Amino acid sequence: MKKKMVLFMTIFIIVNGTALSQATVVKDSQLAEMDITRQFIQFIEDLRRDLKIPGLSAAMVKDGNVLWAKGFGFANIEKKIVATPETSYYLASLTKTFASTIIMQLVEQGKLDLDTPVSTYNIRIFSPGVITVRHLLSHTSEGQPGTFYSYNGYRFQFLGQVIRKASGRSFKDLLIEKILKPLDMTGTAPNMSAHEYSGSAFARVFENLSQPYALDKNGRIVKGHFHRSFGASGGLISTVLDIAKYDIALQQYRLLRPETQEMAFTPFVSPTGERLPYALGWFSQVYNGVRLIWHYGYYSPSISTLILKAPDEKMTLIVLANTDALSRPFPIGDGDVLNSPLAAAFFRMFIFPRKTGRTLAAVNWKSTREEITSQLEQEKDEHALDLYKKEMMSYWRVLHTMGHKEKASRLREVYSSFFPEKKQAASQKRRAIGKQQQVPVVGSDLKLIMMVCFVIFMLGFIMWPVGKGIRFLEKRKTKNAGTGKQKSGLRAAATFIAWLNGVLGLFYVAVTIFRGGLEFLLKNGFGEKQYAEVKLIFATIPLAFGCISILLVCFTFWEWKKRNRSVMGRWFYTVFTAGSLVLVFVCYHWYMVLLA
Known part of the structure; x- marks a missing residue:
């Protein structure tokens, strides 16, 4: 009897010890993630101050839930209105992802074929070849259609006419019916004039709209102008919480079937087999084995936005700002989102640890040359060094743009000595290809x-x-x-x-x-x-x-x-x-x- 009691107690202790150990591991993991989140939130605030952005809002989605959402600075400086997750902002080109979703829904319904020539919809574009809906949607309509990527928001705007002709309804009406209402995106509205939104269902959206700002030639913050245009290329207004709803719906395939959404996320491939940086209404790239689906918004001088999805990791970053500073200094339009300091930091702090099982320490890019070099020399992993390289260059652009010439020059020296440039970077190669294949329109x-x-x-x-x-x-x-x-x-x-x-x-x-x-x-x-x-x-x-x-x-x-x-x-x-x-x-x- 005593032997049985001893055996039972031993098993009980082992089982409970294992459970306690697992609980401790989970708790430690959660504490570590909370600490990283706090660091990232502080990084956003520091970057906001460095770029002189009056106000921005950010949110992170993980596993189909909003992990956190927060406002930084002021939505309106003069009225002392702080930015919150409910503050609405102009989305600029993030609107293109919504147009893409509507178009892909029409494809699913059999009302639209992506390979239909745009001339069918009374759209006239000078071209040596036949431009299709797919070419407009993928920014591959310039030169010989389908041969290279060249971002063209003006041509993308014609997709609103395609939507109207194919469905018999406007992009605005379908957007409200097929996306905004089903997802209860009450903080989102298509842009409109003051007399149109007054008393409408969208009145609250415009009441919460952040005041646009800009920097004058002396670097002082001044008021910008409210915009009133809307179309397939831009003009939607929303909040980070509503964009999070949109992102979760995409993750859960509530807007498109899995195969249709995969089509929208798959990058365009040129006739020579080159993988281009844009898919169908979304940027698409693979970095260190991680697929990144994203889009940015930029309208000078008062709008900059970013949505960055790591779909296989089920994580998304959403950031909306009331100046153009999150986008203007950084060449993310070339097709590499990691040219943005926000994206690079997000990848380093959240995605890299998930893929490798190790964390990368933050580098203070404003410190001395010796301190930066010493920290980089301790890192031997090639992928980690490449990520540091991107983050360093993005922060050099921050310093250079904001007039910190001495710090920018010092950081550039570190970059040049530690990361010798190759003859031609990928972004330069893309620009060169586009330039070579452009067809002159006026002799x-x-x-x-x-x-x-x-x-x-x-x-x-x-x-x-x-x-x-x-x-x-x-x-x-x-x-x-x-x-x-x-x-x-x-x-x-x-x-x-x-x-x-x-x-x-x-x-x-x-x-x-x-x-x-x-x-x-x-x-x-x-x-x-x-x-x-x-x-x-x-x-x-x-x-x-x-x-x-x-x-x-x-x-x-x-x-x-x-x-x-x-x-x-x-x-x-x-x-x-x-x-x-x-x-x-x-x-x-x-x-x-x-x-x-």
């Missing part, structure tokens, strides 16, 4: 013709008032002498016609060359909304001064026949007329290119 010969015409028109504007002034002085002299001669009405009318032609010509040149209208429309295309504007610029105006040019031709012949002017004056009108006619033909050439 150099046509640009030369336009510039010659511009010079002629400028001469007209200079010479006409000068000549007018000289004639006025001569008229006064002859009048005083009592021998004044009345100027004929015909000559006055002809001079006015020449001047008017110059006005129209100069206006056209200003629109197409100096405001970039022609290049912009040829490069980015236009949809139904822009059709009337394009028609006006590239048809009506050329027609108007084309008709005037006919009168100018008659006037030029009349001047040579009557010899009422000097030889110099007659040649001026001749060249002026020739330039005008050439310009008309050039205008109509571009008109045919755009609208044919």
